[in-house]
Amino acid sequence: MxxxxxxxxxxxxxxxxxxDTAGATTGATLGMLLGGPGGAVFGAAVGPPLSHAFRKIGAEINNRYISPREDKRVASALQHAIERTGEKLEEGKEIRNDGFFDEETDSRSTADEIIEGALIAAQREHEERKIEYIGSLIANICFDESLDSSQSNALISTAERMSWRxxxxxxxxxxxxxxxxxxxxxxxxxxxxxxxxxxxxxxxxxxxxxxxxxxxxxxxxxxxxxxxxxxxxxxxxxxxxxxxxxxxxxx
Known part of the structure; x- marks a missing residue:
């Protein structure tokens, strides 16, 4: 060549x-992000369906035993997903309306499954420069009705498997x-x-x-x-x- x-x-x-990209560099922890004024702000920014899914899965992960480092990774991915979601809504994009956020008989939606999978990937991610992009993946899946559960899970598992290089x-x-x-x-x-x-x-x-x-x-x-x-x-x-x-x- x-x-x-x-x-x-x-x-x-x-x-x-x-x-030199360092990914999302927030000082937020998951508990701080979900509660208090910060939680109210992101709820208003992303709207009820997304806010409910983000809060629900974030709270479930927050209630598990995770290390302080993992806590920051999950909070960073979630915060970036929230920010990108808010930006897309401001651009006039519409969140999915294809049953993605509808809870089934087990009180769990497809969105719950996908968001949990992506946040767990972020929790385990030692190459922390990837976390911002995992957040973007979460946000974009929540707007793209062409992606079913299987496709979304394949994207998340591949993103998790890829190294930063x-x-x-x-x-x-x-x-x-x-x-x-x-x-x-x-x-x-x-x-x-x-x-x-x-x-x-x-x-x-x-x-x-x-x-x-x-x-x-x-x-x-x-x-x-x-x-x-x-x-x-x-x-x-x-x-x-x-x-x-x-x-x-x-x-």
Whole structure:
């Protein structure tokens, strides 16, 4: 791959994409977020259906034994979900009205299941820069009627499985033309240009390959080999969906 002037290797560009993003950095804990003035503010911001679901699941998690660090992670994800929900409502978007928030005979809705799954993912997430994007995923699922329970759970489990570096890779490949300034349809590969480049480290290649196994990246030439040329890859439909719902354009 011909490197654009002033750019480093593809692996280095990916490593630099969003490298300083620290995710949601709130000082809120879950109990503080749900109770007192803060709880009243977010209830008014997101409306009854979402407010009820956020409060219900947040309270359930708050009543379990979780460490102080986990408490902050869950609060951070929930706060970001609340903020994004409020912003989307201000933009004129409408929350789902397809039974997503309707409680069944066990007093549990699909929204309860999805929000709980995402917040538990945030609770267990040691790469805390991901938490903001988990919050975005929660918010966007609550507005998208095309996503049923199975699809939503698949998105959450995939988001949980991805590492922070894999999120950056997905964001980079999704915006490749923005970073390289070249039209992908006019791509040509110049082997002369890669002479002297170092092989990407094995851990990087492993994570890149895992994105293919998760069906987030598709290899246009059906092989994975050095030299790593991102322009040979496209983001799958599922990958584009995850990119959009997690709002990875901000990575």
């Amino acid at each position: 011909i490197e654009p002037e002033g750019k480093g290797s593809a692996a280095q560009e990916i490593a630099n994409t969003g490298a 894999q999120i950056r890779i997905l964001s980079y490949i999704s915006r490749l033309q923005e970073f390289t300034g070249r039209n992908r349809e006019a791509h040509t590969f110049d082997f002369v240009s890669i002479r002297g480049l170092e092989l990407p480290p094995d851990d990087f290649l492993h994570e890149f390959s895992e994105l293919q196994q998760m069906r987030l990246l598709m290899d246009l030439e059906a092989f994975m080999d050095f030299p790593l040329d991102p322009e040979k890859y496209v983001v799958s439909k599922f990958g584009r969906q995850l990119y959009s719902l997690m709002e990875l354009d901000s990575v």
